[in-house]
Amino acid sequence: MVYLGGLGRSGSTLLERLLGELPGVCSVGEVVHLWQRGIVGNERCGCGAQFADCVFWGRVGQEAFGGWDRVDVSRVAHLNAEVDRTRHIPRLAAPAPGLARRSDLQEYTSYYQRVYTGIMAASGCRALVDSSKHASLGFCLRWRQDIDLRVVHVVRDSRAVAHSWTKQVSRPDAAAESFMTQYSPAVAAGQWNAQNGAVELLGRLGTPTLRVRYEDLTSAPAATLDEIAAFAGLDASPGGPPVIGQDAGGRWAELGAAHTVSGNPMRFTTGRVPIRRDERWRTAMPARQRRTVTALTLPLLARYGYVGRPA
Numbered sequence: 200m201v202y203l204g205g206l207g208r209s210g211s212t213l214l215e216r217l218l219g220e221l222p223g224v225c226s227v228g229e230v231v232h233l234w235q236r237g238i239v240g241n242e243r244c245g246c247g248a249q250f251a252d253c254v255f256w257g258r259v260g261q262e263a264f265g266g267w268d269r270v271d272v273s274r275v276a277h278l279n280a281e282v283d284r285t286r287h288i289p290r291l292a293a294p295a296p297g298l299a300r301r302s303d304l305q306e307y308t309s310y311y312q313r314v315y316t317g318i319m320a321a322s323g324c325r326a327l328v329d330s331s332k333h334a335s336l337g338f339c340l341r342w343r344q345d346i347d348l349r350v351v352h353v354v355r356d357s358r359a360v361a362h363s364w365t366k367q368v369s370r371p372d373a374a375a376e377s378f379m380t381q382y383s384p385a386v387a388a389g390q391w392n393a394q395n396g397a398v399e400l401l402g403r404l405g406t407p408t409l410r411v412r413y414e415d416l417t418s419a420p421a422a423t424l425d426e427i428a429a430f431a432g433l434d435a436s437p438g439g440p441p442v443i444g445q446d447a448g449g450r451w452a453e454l455g456a457a458h459t460v461s462g463n464p465m466r467f468t469t470g471r472v473p474i475r476r477d478e479r480w481r482t483a484m485p486a487r488q489r490r491t492v493t494a495l496t497l498p499l500l501a502r503y504g505y506v507g508r509p510a
Contacts, residue, residue, distance in 0.1 A: 200315055201431050203330040203348050204337050204398040206391050208363035209470050210413035212463035213474070217424055219457050220442045222434040225324035228459030230314060231283075231331035237460045240269050242372040245459030245466040255321055255458040263317030270310070278307035283335050288397050291338035292404060300434035308343050311336075315346065326433055330462060334397035341406045341444045344467060349431040350406055352398045355413035356505045357496035361387035362480035371420040371464055384488040388495040395499055412503065417476040420450060443474070450474040 201218065203211045219226030224397055228245060236242045244253040260267040281303045290296060318327050340348050348497040364382040382390065402408030409430040416423045421443050442453040451471050459466040493500065498508045
């Protein structure tokens, strides 16, 4: 199971969609939101159908629980609050959780294990990609002996990420008009530090982890996919999947529909999709905001190669 970790607006949806085109790989979006946005909210699957009407997710529910109506969503929400929060990461990183927490962890992660198993059965794939990104969920899942967890740590220049979080982005998932969460640059910088630092800790504790920069993905998508495939034991032809191409207009990918349960609106896009780096922040981001974010994130910015040499 390939888990994409990091902070949103870092290119994880593009990466997930590309990985989903590899042979035997099923990309399913942000499973962490399945319970509320899928089962309760009946929001749209990446295929365009409402969750309750999607044949694929219907099969997953039957395989995993005997039907989604058998899932106690309020119980999942309670367990989520008890164990799957950024503030719980220090306890989750301990050599062994306490007895009560161990019981909650086992129960909470069993829901994910059953969903993942249901996805494998419904899709016939041998690997899946969960782009939930939350570091805390990765820390929870690392305690499951029955999940072969491989984490791909997706990073992007903190200033680009912070600028993106200030934008108002529509969510076409729901029937009623809604928008994705917005953060101020300073809050986004704090989130960038927290999530990326936590994913690094996850790797240091022994979970197989590979760091991938958004800038490298957009510059060399085929090579990046080859690297991830080798790391995660996925099937990939040399040079990446045949859906990636290049012409006079630049690099592109041919994407089919995917049964993604939640995520960036790009998950609904199919057909030929340009692969190009979004650098609008360099001219659109006010200088004061840029200085603030740079100062707040400087240690990791330097560690990831965004300071001192071209990104």
